[in-house]
Amino acid sequence: MKGNIFDIIVIGAGHAGVEAALSSARLGKKVGLFNIYEDKIAAMPCNPSIGGPAKGIVVREIDALGGEMGKAADKTALQIKLLNSSRGPGVWALRAQSDKIEYSKYMQKIVKLQANLELITKIVADFIIKDKQIIGVKTEDGEDFFAQAVILTTGTYLKSQILRGKENYQAGPNDEQTTSGISRALKKNGVELMRFKTGTPPRVKKSSIDLSKLMIEPGTDLPLSFSSSTKNYLKINDQEVCYLVHSTKETKKIIEENLQHSAMYSGEVRGAGPRYCPSFEDKIVRFADKDKHQIFLEPESKELDTFYVQGFSTSMPIEIQDKMLKSLPGFENVVVDKWAYAIEYDCLDPMQLNLSLELKQIKNLFTAGQINGTSGYEEAAGQGLIAGINAVRKINNEEPLILRRDEAYIGVMIDDLINKGTIEPYRLLTSRAERRMLLRNDNAEQRLKEYGYKVGLVSQKDWDSFLGNEKEKAIAVEELKTNRFGPKTDLAIELSRTNQAHLVNGLSGYEILKQPGVNIQTLVKYISELSKLSLNSLQSIVIECRFEGYVTKEKQTVERLKKLESKQIPLDINYDLVENLAIEAKQKLKKIRPLSIGQASRISGVNPADIQMLLFYLKKHYNK
Incomplete structure (x- = not known):
C-alpha cells in the first residue's frame, strides 16, 4: 500500500498533465x-x-x-515565426512548427528524469x-492509489x-484507447458534463506532392525563442519550410454535392465544434x-515523410476525402498516410470551478485542459501549470495563485x-484581452517572473539573471x-540615407x-548599452518608447479597477437576502460564488x- 500513496495524482500526460505533474514535483x-x-x-x-496569436504569448x-513548454518548443522546432509583425505590438506572437516526435521524446525524458x-x-x-x-483513484485493474489532491487532465x-x-x-x-469510467465518476458526484467535438485533417506523403505548384512559406530570420533560457537560436538556413495552397472551385463542388455524407451534416456529430477552427x-x-x-x-517531423494539411479538417468519408x-x-x-476524422468527447462546464481550477463539488480535485472546455496545447499547458501550483498550495494551506486579466x-x-462559461471549444484570442497592450509577447517575464520565483518554480540563478537583464535594459x-x-x-546622416x-x-x-x-538596430552602434541586450529586450524598449502614453494610461485604468478586485465578497453570503437582484444574476452568483466585486461584475x-x-448589501451587513 505504501507505494500507492502520493501527495498529488495527475491523470493524463498530455500538455496540461505534463505541466501539472512537473510543477507539483518541482x-x-x-x-x-x-x-x-x-x-x-x-x-x-x-x-x-x-x-500562434495569443497562444504564443501563453x-x-x-x-x-x-x-517547460517553451523550452521544449525551442529545442524541437523545425521552423519559427514572429506573427503579425506588420501590425501593432499588442498582437505580436511567436509560432513554432514542431517536430512532433522529438517534442514528445523531449517531454518523456524530462518526466522520467524529474525527481519526485x-x-x-x-x-x-x-x-x-x-x-x-x-x-484517491481506482484503476481499471482494481488497484487503489491515494493522494491529498488529484488533477484531472484527460484531454479528448x-x-x-x-x-x-x-x-x-x-x-x-x-484510434487510441479511451475511457468512460471518469465520466461516470464525475456525474455520480454531481458534476455537469458537456459534449464537445473537434477534428483533424489528413496527413499526406510529402513525396507524393508536386511542390512546384505550391507557394513556399519560410520562417523568420531573427533570433527568436519562447524561453528566456534559450541561447542557441534556430537559424533561418536550418529551418524547414511550409507551403501554401488554395482550394479550388472543384473542391467546393465536391463538398457541396456530398454534404449529406459528412458526419457533421448527416447528424452523426452531436457535440459543439470549435468556431475558430471549423471543418472544411x-x-x-x-x-x-x-x-x-x-x-x-x-x-x-524530420523522421516522417508527411505533411499536416492545415485548414483541411473534415469528417467526410474516405472516398470523398480522396x-x-x-x-x-x-x-x-x-498518397494519404492518415485520413481525417472528427472526435467527440466529454468535458465539464467550467463554471463549476473555482479560479484556482479546483472543482466546487469535490474538494481537492483540480481540472485542466480540454476537460475544462478549451482547445489547443497552449491553453491546456497554461491551465496545467496553474492547477499544479494551486494543488501544491492547497496541500500547504497557502493562498492559490490567481492571475488577473491585466x-x-x-x-x-x-x-x-469560470465567469462566462463556454458552449463550444474555447480558443484564446487577442481580442479576448481588454488590456492586450499590457499582455505583450515581449514583456511576459516582467509580468510573471516574480510570481514564478515566489511560488518556487523559478530558481535563484534564473531570478538573478532576470534582474541583471532588467538592470542592463534600464541603463540602456x-x-x-x-x-x-x-x-x-x-x-x-545614416538615418537620412536609409530614409x-x-x-x-x-x-x-x-x-x-x-x-x-x-x-533600433541602427542605434545599437551609437548607444553602446543597447549592444548588450537580446532582441526581445530591444523590442520591449521600442514598444515602451513609442506607446509610452498609451501604456501609462492602460496601467492607470488597471489601478482603478484593482479597487473592485480588492473588494471581497464573503463566501458565506446568502444571495437570496440581497434585495432587488435580478433572477438571472442571483442564479449566476449562487453558481459561481465570486470572490470579489470585480469578478462578480464580469x-x-x-x-x-x-x-x-x-x-x-455588503456595506449594510458586512461593513464593506
Missing part, C-alpha cells in the same frame, strides 16, 4: 502521473505546432512562471471520495467517439460566396471560463534619453526612437444594477 510533492501509454507524453494528435507566460515524479501506465476508472473530498480521451462519414466508434485520438465543409457552408480557401502544408485532396493543385497523385493571457482564459534606456544627436552627426528619419533639430536617442520609421448575466445592489 515544488517538492510526490507525484503519480497516470497515462494510458508510456511513450505518448505531450503528444500532438492534431497540429504539429506550438504558439507559452512565454508558462516559461516566465517556470513551466513517477509515471504509471494504468487507466483510472473511478474516484475514491470521502465527505465530498477526493482522497473522455468517452470519446471517432466520426468519419457514417463511421462512428468509440476510440481516442488516432463548414467553411464551404458558412462562406458560400468564396470559391477558394487557404490550406497550409506543415512538416510533422476526391477533395486530389482537387488541390499539386495533389493529383497524393497580468496574463492565462488569467484572461481562466477568468473567461537611460543612455538613450541622455545621449543627443544633431542633424550633422553620423547617426543623423528612416530626417533630423532637423538635435534629439535624444529616445526621442529619435519614437519615430515609427526608425529601426459574470455573464450580472449587470451594473445588480452590482450596485450587492455593494449596498
Whole structure:
C-alpha cells in the first residue's frame, strides 16, 4: 500500500498533465502521473505546432512562471515565426512548427528524469471520495492509489467517439484507447458534463506532392525563442519550410454535392465544434460566396515523410476525402498516410470551478485542459501549470495563485471560463484581452517572473539573471534619453540615407526612437548599452518608447479597477437576502460564488444594477 500513496495524482500526460505533474514535483510533492501509454507524453494528435496569436504569448507566460513548454518548443522546432509583425505590438506572437516526435521524446525524458515524479501506465476508472473530498483513484485493474489532491487532465480521451462519414466508434485520438469510467465518476458526484467535438485533417506523403505548384512559406530570420533560457537560436538556413495552397472551385463542388455524407451534416456529430477552427465543409457552408480557401502544408517531423494539411479538417468519408485532396493543385497523385476524422468527447462546464481550477463539488480535485472546455496545447499547458501550483498550495494551506486579466493571457482564459462559461471549444484570442497592450509577447517575464520565483518554480540563478537583464535594459534606456544627436552627426546622416528619419533639430536617442520609421538596430552602434541586450529586450524598449502614453494610461485604468478586485465578497453570503437582484444574476452568483466585486461584475448575466445592489448589501451587513 505504501507505494500507492502520493501527495498529488495527475491523470493524463498530455500538455496540461505534463505541466501539472512537473510543477507539483518541482515544488517538492510526490507525484503519480497516470497515462494510458508510456511513450505518448505531450503528444500532438492534431497540429504539429506550438504558439500562434495569443497562444504564443501563453507559452512565454508558462516559461516566465517556470513551466517547460517553451523550452521544449525551442529545442524541437523545425521552423519559427514572429506573427503579425506588420501590425501593432499588442498582437505580436511567436509560432513554432514542431517536430512532433522529438517534442514528445523531449517531454518523456524530462518526466522520467524529474525527481519526485513517477509515471504509471494504468487507466483510472473511478474516484475514491470521502465527505465530498477526493482522497484517491481506482484503476481499471482494481488497484487503489491515494493522494491529498488529484488533477484531472484527460484531454479528448473522455468517452470519446471517432466520426468519419457514417463511421462512428468509440476510440481516442488516432484510434487510441479511451475511457468512460471518469465520466461516470464525475456525474455520480454531481458534476455537469458537456459534449464537445473537434477534428483533424489528413496527413499526406510529402513525396507524393508536386511542390512546384505550391507557394513556399519560410520562417523568420531573427533570433527568436519562447524561453528566456534559450541561447542557441534556430537559424533561418536550418529551418524547414511550409507551403501554401488554395482550394479550388472543384473542391467546393465536391463538398457541396456530398454534404449529406459528412458526419457533421448527416447528424452523426452531436457535440459543439470549435468556431475558430471549423471543418472544411463548414467553411464551404458558412462562406458560400468564396470559391477558394487557404490550406497550409506543415512538416510533422524530420523522421516522417508527411505533411499536416492545415485548414483541411473534415469528417467526410474516405472516398470523398480522396476526391477533395486530389482537387488541390499539386495533389493529383497524393498518397494519404492518415485520413481525417472528427472526435467527440466529454468535458465539464467550467463554471463549476473555482479560479484556482479546483472543482466546487469535490474538494481537492483540480481540472485542466480540454476537460475544462478549451482547445489547443497552449491553453491546456497554461491551465496545467496553474492547477499544479494551486494543488501544491492547497496541500500547504497557502493562498492559490490567481492571475488577473491585466497580468496574463492565462488569467484572461481562466477568468473567461469560470465567469462566462463556454458552449463550444474555447480558443484564446487577442481580442479576448481588454488590456492586450499590457499582455505583450515581449514583456511576459516582467509580468510573471516574480510570481514564478515566489511560488518556487523559478530558481535563484534564473531570478538573478532576470534582474541583471532588467538592470542592463534600464541603463540602456537611460543612455538613450541622455545621449543627443544633431542633424550633422553620423547617426543623423545614416538615418537620412536609409530614409528612416530626417533630423532637423538635435534629439535624444529616445526621442529619435519614437519615430515609427526608425529601426533600433541602427542605434545599437551609437548607444553602446543597447549592444548588450537580446532582441526581445530591444523590442520591449521600442514598444515602451513609442506607446509610452498609451501604456501609462492602460496601467492607470488597471489601478482603478484593482479597487473592485480588492473588494471581497464573503463566501458565506446568502444571495437570496440581497434585495432587488435580478433572477438571472442571483442564479449566476449562487453558481459561481465570486470572490470579489470585480469578478462578480464580469459574470455573464450580472449587470451594473445588480452590482450596485450587492455593494449596498455588503456595506449594510458586512461593513464593506
